[in-house]
Amino acid sequence: MRSPVSDYLAEVLEGCAGDTSGANADYIPELARADSDRFAVAVATLTGYVHGAGDTDVMFTMQSISKPFVHALALQDRGLPAFLDKIDVEPSGEAFNELSLEEGTTRPRNPMINAGAITTSTLVGEPDSTLAHRWERILGGLSAFAGRELEVDEAVFSSELETAHRNLAIAHMLRGYDTITEDPEAVVANYTRQCSLRVTTRDLALMAATLANGGVQPLTGERVVDPPVVREVLSVMTTCGMYDAAGDWVTRVGIPAKSGVAGGIIGALPGQVGLAVFSPRLDEHGASVRGVRVCERLSQEMGMHLMEAPAPARSVLRESGVREVDGIGTAHVYALQGMLQFAGVEQVLHDLTEEPPSTPQVVLDLSQVYSVNSVGRRMLREAVRRLGLDGLTVHVVDPEGMLD
Structure with missing residues (x-):
């Protein structure tokens, strides 16, 4: 073509x-x-x-x-x-x-x-x-x-x-x-x-x-x-x-x-x-x-x-819902995408705060994320830590090492 x-x-x-x-x-x-x-x-x-x-x-x-x-x-x-x-x-x-x-x-x-x-x-x-x-x-x-x-x-x-x-x-x-x-x-x-x-x-x-x-x-x-x-x-x-x-x-x-x-x-x-x-x-x-x-x-x-420029906060969260995940069982999956900066990650954290995960197993899927800036990385790491303190088990899917 x-x-x-x-x-x-x-x-x-x-x-x-x-x-x-x-x-x-x-x-x-x-x-x-x-x-x-x-x-x-x-x-x-x-x-x-x-x-x-x-x-x-x-x-x-x-x-x-x-x-x-x-x-x-x-x-x-x-x-x-x-x-x-x-x-x-x-x-x-x-x-x-x-x-x-x-x-x-x-x-x-x-x-x-x-x-x-x-x-x-x-x-x-x-x-x-x-x-x-x-x-x-x-x-x-x-x-x-x-x-x-x-x-x-x-x-x-x-x-x-x-x-x-x-x-x-x-x-x-x-x-x-x-x-x-x-x-x-x-x-x-x-x-x-x-x-x-x-x-x-x-x-x-x-x-x-x-x-x-x-x-x-x-x-x-x-x-x-x-x-x-x-x-x-x-x-x-x-x-x-x-x-x-x-x-x-x-x-x-x-x-x-x-x-x-x-x-x-x-x-x-x-x-x-x-x-x-x-x-x-x-x-x-x-x-x-x-x-x-x-x-x-x-x-x-x-x-x-x-x-x-489009507001990233509206498009970062690709999926949020409960489903069966291989090797984990029933889990609340949060699938993120694109470029993660403060505004987008803040929207995700807001959702986690206002509507906490409905299952003890949580999956944070970053497989469709291509960039995370330093503040976004720190915010997501802290979110994982605090979810753990709340008694939840967080599984991070991060094939590209975005949170490393």
């Missing part, structure tokens, strides 16, 4: 293709010359399968889409306290290339705007890393997110560096406040090089899926960064990834995202999918016009908005 997903994505592209408003980024000559009619969308699952439509194999440069991934590497290498010592995580409400710092601390306001991203690039690797070693770490790390070796588009790099006057001004401002301590021109060159990495829409969807998958690359199985790092990065993407349009984006789309001035947008929906869109014409915020429209439609039609 041919999957209908790619056909649906092609239909979405066709529905959004008529919007030809906006324009290519004109302050970077190579981007200004890009084909404005290129259009693609890709959705990557956490098993590594990529559905796509349009120009999914056309190469373009990451630009600011590199920021959340370098942010992740910096957090992985230095830790959150050291990172926050240099860069805040508050929305700026300003354009991405504004020459401004946080009043009082002189930190960049977040790692998604250029001042923060330039600083972030200096926090990758060990504190005594050279610029060359730091670049190798950035290149290797972003390649690990993509699942293949990435390369710099030298033409875009040269074009962008020749016109990087504003980023140089930002870097000199940062050096003036000792936020960075290295040569501003060398730092900007490294930053520009990361922005000039060539990717396809398919690559970006897999990179986003790595974030959605808790830091594990779906195709290679490599853990690129740890789960706490992913949580921090996705949080900042949600509040700051779309710059001064972040509030509107969260309201209308509701997916942690990042845009780039080459026309790409990524979105990472935790535990579900990574998505990417490519269309070079930009709006006044520096985001792809048609890309934003595609993301709005996917969010609405596919239920991808973060605030539409």
Whole structure:
């Protein structure tokens, strides 16, 4: 059977293709010359399968889409306290290339705007890393997110560096406040090089899926960064990834995202999918016009908005009732399923409290459970202990060792 997903994505592209408003980024000559009619969308699952439509194999440069991934590497290498010592995580409400710092601390306001991203690039690797070693770490790390070796588009790099006057001004401002301590021109060159990495829409969807998958690359199985790092990065993407349009984006789309001035947008929906869109014409915020429209439609039609997540408490308890169980006899069986977190486990404990088991034998069946977080695990262990204190015999069916 041919999957209908790619056909649906092609239909979405066709529905959004008529919007030809906006324009290519004109302050970077190579981007200004890009084909404005290129259009693609890709959705990557956490098993590594990529559905796509349009120009999914056309190469373009990451630009600011590199920021959340370098942010992740910096957090992985230095830790959150050291990172926050240099860069805040508050929305700026300003354009991405504004020459401004946080009043009082002189930190960049977040790692998604250029001042923060330039600083972030200096926090990758060990504190005594050279610029060359730091670049190798950035290149290797972003390649690990993509699942293949990435390369710099030298033409875009040269074009962008020749016109990087504003980023140089930002870097000199940062050096003036000792936020960075290295040569501003060398730092900007490294930053520009990361922005000039060539990717396809398919690559970006897999990179986003790595974030959605808790830091594990779906195709290679490599853990690129740890789960706490992913949580921090996705949080900042949600509040700051779309710059001064972040509030509107969260309201209308509701997916942690990042845009780039080459026309790409990524979105990472935790535990579900990574998505990417490519269309070079930009709006006044520096985001792809048609890309934003595609993301709005996917969010609405596919239920991808973060605030539409189903309540786990309603679906955790698959079965509750008395029946005959082989080797045990008559028992009250509680069969759980899915992901067990506080809300779902609390519902189970509420049921156990309000309607205690009607037989002395109790079976807690976790065979259909695929994940238990730490608080859920502690709550279930305590429930088993207290049922035992009440004189009941509890049999735990736990083939995957979820309570270990």
